[in-house]
Amino acid sequence: MKWVNRQFGDLDYDENMVIHFAEGLFGFEQYRNFIIVHDVDSEPFRWLVSVENADLSFPMLEPGMILPGYEGHLGKDSEIWVLAALKPNVQQSTVNLRSPIVIDRRSYEGQQIILDDETLPFQFPLVPPSGATGGR
Amino acid sequence: MLVLSRKVDEDIRIGDQIIVRVLGVKDGQVKLGIEAPRSVRVFRGELYVQAQKENLAAASADRSSAKAVAASLTHLGGGDTGTSK
Numbered sequence: 001m002k003w004v005n006r007q008f009g010d011l012d013y014d015e016n017m018v019i020h021f022a023e024g025l026f027g028f029e030q031y032r033n034f035i036i037v038h039d040v041d042s043e044p045f046r047w048l049v050s051v052e053n054a055d056l057s058f059p060m061l062e063p064g065m066i067l068p069g070y071e072g073h074l075g076k077d078s079e080i081w082v083l084a085a086l087k088p089n090v091q092q093s094t095v096n097l098r099s100p101i102v103i104d105r106r107s108y109e110g111q112q113i114i115l116d117d118e119t120l121p122f123q124f125p126l127v128p129p130s131g132a133t134g135g136r
Numbered sequence: 137m138l139v140l141s142r143k144v145d146e147d148i149r150i151g152d153q154i155i156v157r158v159l160g161v162k163d164g165q166v167k168l169g170i171e172a173p174r175s176v177r178v179f180r181g182e183l184y185v186q187a188q189k190e191n192l193a194a195a196s197a198d199r200s201s202a203k204a205v206a207a208s209l210t211h212l213g214g215g216d217t218g219t220s221k
Binding site (some may be wrong): 007008023025026027028039041042043044045056057058059060083084085086087088090093094096098099112114122123126127 | 184187189191197199201202208209
């Protein structure tokens with residue numbers, strides 16, 4: 001299949017790579033079908049790219065990179081991603097640990113959920129606040 | 137907006153599959169019990185709104201800003217991140 005995304009240009013993908021979100025993503029419910037794009041230039045980010053809206057893509061990270069052990073309670077059969085809100089200043093960039101993307105590895109059905117755990121923030125700093133000495 | 141008054145233990149039926157019951161009222165807080173089919177997603181309104189807001193912020197990122205941010209993420213190790221397809 002061919003698709004042209006505004007940021008990534010021509011994308012060639014197989015139908016079986018398409019992740020179907022029956023409910024869409026919050027605020028973008030009308031778009032149901034996405035592929036994951038690995039753009040080497042912006043590693044370690046991956047991109048959840050709509051194959052229905054050429055302007056729509058979300059940078060995301062594996063949550064284990066941000067918070068080790070995060071995936072633990074979400075099940076082994078699923079691939080988990082967290083979306084990143086990127087700002088020109090990296091210090092202001094955040095990842096959303098509260099409503100991750102959950103993709104069934106077998107069926108490629110995707111869902112964005114809201115976790116009950118109130119200790120997980122919607123805006124978790126991508127880098128430790130300056131002055132912090134790590135160990136978070 | 138439809139406005140209804142309900143007492144504790146009374147309910148509201150939305151269609152034939154959704155029941156919202158008032159379980160209790162205490163200190164200005166109303167406790168509700170909701171029964172709905174699994175396919176109907178139920179969220180606290182403010183969480184739904186915040187999730188929407190974060191998605192909107194995430195969707196506005198472009199590749200070049202991601203590249204710039206990625207360059208400052210050396211603390212995450214970068215390199216092989218595994219499971220992408």
